[in-house]
Amino acid sequence: MSAWTALFAAHAEALRAVLTRVLGDRTAAEDCVQDTALRLLDVDFDSVRDPRAFLFQVGYNLARDSLRRRAVRSTTLVDGDEVIATQVADRDSPELQCLAREQIERVQQALAQLPTQRRRVVWLVRIEGLSLKETAARLGISAKTVENHMTMALRQLLKSLSEDNP
Amino acid sequence: MNESIRASAMQWWLQVNEAPADERLQQRFEAWLAVDDSHRLAYLDVLLVTNAAGVATEDPDADARPHRTLFKPGRTAGWIAMTFALVMCCLLPYAPRWFEQWRADVVAPPGLARVVTLEDGSHIELAADTAIAVAMRTDARTIELLRGRVTIDVARDARPFALLWKNTTVHDIGTRFTVEAAEDAVRVGVRVGTVEVRREGEQATPIAAGESRLWTAQGSEAVAWPEQASAPGLLVFNHQPAALAFAQWASVRGKRVIWLDAPPAEARLDAVLPVRSPAEHEAALASLARHFRIDVVFDTAGVVLLRPTH
Numbered sequence: 001m002s003a004w005t006a007l008f009a010a011h012a013e014a015l016r017a018v019l020t021r022v023l024g025d026r027t028a029a030e031d032c033v034q035d036t037a038l039r040l041l042d043v044d045f046d047s048v049r050d051p052r053a054f055l056f057q058v059g060y061n062l063a064r065d066s067l068r069r070r071a072v073r074s075t076t077l078v079d080g081d082e083v084i085a086t087q088v089a090d091r092d093s094p095e096l097q098c099l100a101r102e103q104i105e106r107v108q109q110a111l112a113q114l115p116t117q118r119r120r121v122v123w124l125v126r127i128e129g130l131s132l133k134e135t136a137a138r139l140g141i142s143a144k145t146v147e148n149h150m151t152m153a154l155r156q157l158l159k160s161l162s163e164d165n166p
Numbered sequence: 167m168n169e170s171i172r173a174s175a176m177q178w179w180l181q182v183n184e185a186p187a188d189e190r191l192q193q194r195f196e197a198w199l200a201v202d203d204s205h206r207l208a209y210l211d212v213l214l215v216t217n218a219a220g221v222a223t224e225d226p227d228a229d230a231r232p233h234r235t236l237f238k239p240g241r242t243a244g245w246i247a248m249t250f251a252l253v254m255c256c257l258l259p260y261a262p263r264w265f266e267q268w269r270a271d272v273v274a275p276p277g278l279a280r281v282v283t284l285e286d287g288s289h290i291e292l293a294a295d296t297a298i299a300v301a302m303r304t305d306a307r308t309i310e311l312l313r314g315r316v317t318i319d320v321a322r323d324a325r326p327f328a329l330l331w332k333n334t335t336v337h338d339i340g341t342r343f344t345v346e347a348a349e350d351a352v353r354v355g356v357r358v359g360t361v362e363v364r365r366e367g368e369q370a371t372p373i374a375a376g377e378s379r380l381w382t383a384q385g386s387e388a389v390a391w392p393e394q395a396s397a398p399g400l401l402v403f404n405h406q407p408a409a410l411a412f413a414q415w416a417s418v419r420g421k422r423v424i425w426l427d428a429p430p431a432e433a434r435l436d437a438v439l440p441v442r443s444p445a446e447h448e449a450a451l452a453s454l455a456r457h458f459r460i461d462v463v464f465d466t467a468g469v470v471l472l473r474p475t476h
Contacts, residue, residue: 022206022213024199050221057217064210067203107218125183126220132184140242147180154176157215 003045008037011052015059023063028070032062043097049104057100065096103161110160114153121149168204175208179216266312270297274314276420287321293346295417314417315346320359333366334381341375348413349429351382353389382407384431399442401450403435408458411435412472415454419447426463426473433458 012033019029036059048054111122117139124135125146132150136143178195185191199205267273274280274292281291285302292298296314301307307323309316311331319342320327327338331347341359345352354363355378363371365381373379380389389405401418403411408429416423418441435457439450451470455462464471 018213021196022199022209024196024206053217053221057214060210060214060217064207064214067207067210071203103214104218104221107215108221111219122219126216132180150180151173151176153219154179154212154215155173157219158172158176158211161211161215161218 002041003051004037004040004043007045007051007055008040011055012037015056018056019059019063023066028066029063032059032066035062039097048101053104054100057104058097061096061100061103106160107157110157111153114156118149118153121146122153125150168208171204171208172211174198175205175212178209179212266297269299269310270312271300273297276417284321286323286325288323288327289319289321291317293317293417295420311345311347313347314413315344317344317357318342335364337362337364343373346410346414348423349409349425350431351380351407351409351429353378353380353410355379380405380407380410382409382431383428399440401439401441403437403439405434405436407431408433408435408454408460411454411458412460412470415439415441415447415450416470419451420468422469424469424471426471428474429460429472430458430474 015036016029016033019032020026023029023032036055039058039062040055043054045051111119114122120139121135124130124138125132130138132146133143136146139146178198181191182195199209272280272282272290272292274294274296276295279292279294280296281289283289284300284307286307288307290298290309293315296316297312298316299310299312301310303325305325307325307327309318309327309329311329316329318329318338320338329336329338329345331345331352334347334352336343336345336354338359338361341361342357343359343361344355344357347353354361354373356373356375358375360372360374363373363379363381365371371379371386378389380387401414403414406414408431409425412423412429435454437453437457439453440446441450451462451465454460455472459475461473461475462470463473
């Protein structure tokens with residue numbers, strides 16, 4: 001069993017659950033999960049800094065493309081505009097793994113630009129897995145302040161992502 | 167993408183992660199997702215950045231991270247608790263006094279004597295810095311001396327009258343008597359009539375008019391009564407042991423004496439010391455300390471810590 005296969009076996013169920021919920025479509029979610037597995041096989045495991053995060057990043061990107069295709073299909077049915085459908089389909093390419101890697105880099109760079117306290121909050125929530133209340137207790141600030149920090153941080157991180165995906 | 171949808175997606179991510187077990191919240195979240203695919207896309211964007219932000223990297227703020235600092239915010243409660251404990255330790259010496267104040271029915275503040283008349287007509291003179299608890303029941307009259315010195319003119323009444331102090335009970339038989347107490351020393355003097363003093367494990371001791379007796383940890387002895395003990399501006403010590411002498415000084419000075427070790431029981435002081443000014447008060451304290459071989463460990467507003475010189 002390869003390293004990717006073992007990792008996928010460990011996290012496929014979690015990815016499936018998230019995508020089923022977000023897409024609201026079990027079949028589409030399953031397609032994304034299987035596609036994730038296939039795309040991971042093309043990537044050198046040792047070149048990935050955080051394989052688990054990379055797996056989910058690929059899966060989320062596939063889900064996003066799936067949603068866009070769904071939106072375009074609806075539009076095509078109404079308008080007959082097949083050009084848009086073609087453009088979106090082009091995004092579903094072997095470059096998606098590169099996109100996932102690039103997104104992680106961009107977000108990490110944006111993270112490094114955050115004010116210290118905001119970066120602490122993101123670190124505690126995302127890396128140490130604390131809840132907002134636990135983070136507030138750790139930092140000696142209110143939960144509302146932690147929530148504000150997280151909201152501001154997410155806004156800045158999303159901005160870095162949208163630079164790549166308008 | 168619509169900014170409000172993006173903001174909603176961020177809020178949902180925060181809420182859903184904060185309360186994953188809240189089924190109603192999860193249902194409302196899924197209902198929000200189902201409204202439109204733009205909601206799903208916005209939420210996926212949030213998942214993409216939060217997932218990317220969760221990539222384990224070297225802590226970029228390692229040196230400044232709160233737990234590396236002395237005042238780690240997470241330890242704020244600990245620091246507060248330590249500060250609270252320290253304050254409580256500082257206030258601990260005052261605890262017995264607060265307890266006495268809480269129990270007391272009549273209190274004479276430091277530096278000010280007080281006279282009260284009980285419902286049976288008995289008069290009680292409280293020396294400065296004295297506290298008593300009064301219990302006038304249908305079958306008995308009881309005064310508990312919490313600290314200081316009292317002189318009591320007992321009114322005639324069918325009910326017996328008794329004064330309590332620790333393990334000592336002074337039973338009155340229609341008289342005027344004085345009791346002063348400090349640490350393990352208690353002194354009972356009778357001006358008129360007779361009293362009977364009972365102490366745990368000892369035979370009852372009668373004291374008649376004109377007599378005075380002192381009990382310390384070393385035992386009891388007959389002593390002359392310091393008639394001028396409460397003279398204004400003077401401290402009169404008549405064969406006084408250390409505990410009572412320092413208590414007498416403290417009651418006039420308005421301070422609280424705390425003994426770090428048991429006061430010496432053998433030494434006695436016969437003296438008259440002027441206490442008409444702060445300088446004379448301090449001189450009196452120095453004289454007492456010298457005579458009884460006591461170290462004044464700490465002398466501040468309200469408290470004097472004493473320890474016998476070793």
